[in-house]
Amino acid sequence: MSEIITVIAPVNIAVIKYWGKRDEDLILPLNDSVSATLDTSIMCAKTSVCARPEFKEDGIWLNGKKESFYSPRLQNCLREIKARAAAEKSVNEDFLQWKVHVCSENNFPTAAGLASSAAGYACLVTALAKLYKVKSDVSSIARLGSGSACRSVYGGFVRWHAGTNPDGSDSVATQIADQAHWPEMQALILVAGDTKKKTSSTVGMRIAVETSELLKHRIKHCVPQRTEEIIQAIKEKDFPKFAEITMKDSNQFHAVGLDSYPPCVYMTDVSHLVSYVIHKYNEISGSIKVAYTFDAGPNACLYLLEKDVPQVISLIKHIFPSSNPDKFVTGLQSKEEPLSPVFMSICEPQKQDLIKYVIHTKVGDGPTEITDGSHLLNEAGLPKAE
Numbered sequence: 001m002s003e004i005i006t007v008i009a010p011v012n013i014a015v016i017k018y019w020g021k022r023d024e025d026l027i028l029p030l031n032d033s034v035s036a037t038l039d040t041s042i043m044c045a046k047t048s049v050c051a052r053p054e055f056k057e058d059g060i061w062l063n064g065k066k067e068s069f070y071s072p073r074l075q076n077c078l079r080e081i082k083a084r085a086a087a088e089k090s091v092n093e094d095f096l097q098w099k100v101h102v103c104s105e106n107n108f109p110t111a112a113g114l115a116s117s118a119a120g121y122a123c124l125v126t127a128l129a130k131l132y133k134v135k136s137d138v139s140s141i142a143r144l145g146s147g148s149a150c151r152s153v154y155g156g157f158v159r160w161h162a163g164t165n166p167d168g169s170d171s172v173a174t175q176i177a178d179q180a181h182w183p184e185m186q187a188l189i190l191v192a193g194d195t196k197k198k199t200s201s202t203v204g205m206r207i208a209v210e211t212s213e214l215l216k217h218r219i220k221h222c223v224p225q226r227t228e229e230i231i232q233a234i235k236e237k238d239f240p241k242f243a244e245i246t247m248k249d250s251n252q253f254h255a256v257g258l259d260s261y262p263p264c265v266y267m268t269d270v271s272h273l274v275s276y277v278i279h280k281y282n283e284i285s286g287s288i289k290v291a292y293t294f295d296a297g298p299n300a301c302l303y304l305l306e307k308d309v310p311q312v313i314s315l316i317k318h319i320f321p322s323s324n325p326d327k328f329v330t331g332l333q334s335k336e337e338p339l340s341p342v343f344m345s346i347c348e349p350q351k352q353d354l355i356k357y358v359i360h361t362k363v364g365d366g367p368t369e370i371t372d373g374s375h376l377l378n379e380a381g382l383p384k385a386e
């Protein structure tokens, strides 16, 4: 009988976006990308795994629902972890034959453009790696689940190298700097909608690869330089440079969406208003204090330094009033600060609840094993919640 392994894993939000694959099965990207990993104490996926000789088949439960294990991406992850374990001779042959049970949940909305698949696959693969005692880098296996998941295997600031090998062996994530390097770096996630997106990232990027001229230009002439520059900005803790590149890259990614045929539009009027407000805020401040970035959904992720959080939260509360002000900001605590009158003029208060809530978080560590016994599977290897 094997023990139950439980892991929590973080979300990551890219500042240089991954958009476009050169191989759909191996999930190999056309360009490098860069992200920050966010604190698991605020947002995380949690996964328990175990393998037993008595299990009849592999089983998976996601957010309380039994799902099929026969998705190609899931199969690829399990097969590759087992292949690694076999190559590393980390467990015996019998153990590799036993079926596994997986139970996983997120503490934030799934498929709302909040990087839930990234946290989910990073968590699954890290938990399986611990179960099968795999020691080597598993970012290339997390990548087989969802491209962006490979970046959630590390904490701090992370680069996913596109690589050039056809088998994907050099398409791995590496850490640029750990979470302690720039402790002032925080994030505010403005949740503008938590329904499932219209076009999945997978389909959106396929259309872009097939039809967008701008994507070709971006990959060849923009991303390589931006990647080097933002890595330098991170190393030197140069916030204005970091922020400028982040915003430009987000804008270009959404421009690629519009340049796709048919177009893939992820930002909404609320998203565009957030972008306008941040530019105005930076202009009035006399320097770039906040960066926005949008993934394949309407939610904004604002990167900013801790000292500027109280003022920016006041600004968001002023423009986007909530019907539930006490629960509007979740996550980290911050001081209250009245909004300076100069910022009041940026934009009139909008109708209530355009922003549903705000998650205040910071850059954090990579996946960690939970050893307090709070597994999602019971002793029999079945979901506790069932």
Ligand code: DP6
Residues within 6 Å of the ligand: 013, 014, 016, 017, 018, 019, 027, 033, 117, 145, 146, 147, 148, 149, 201, 202, 294, 295, 296
């Ligand atoms: C906009 O990693 O979700 O968030 O590899 O097809 O699973 P698949 O796509 P996914 O795409 C993420 C796209 C993005 C940008 C990013 O995270 O870099």
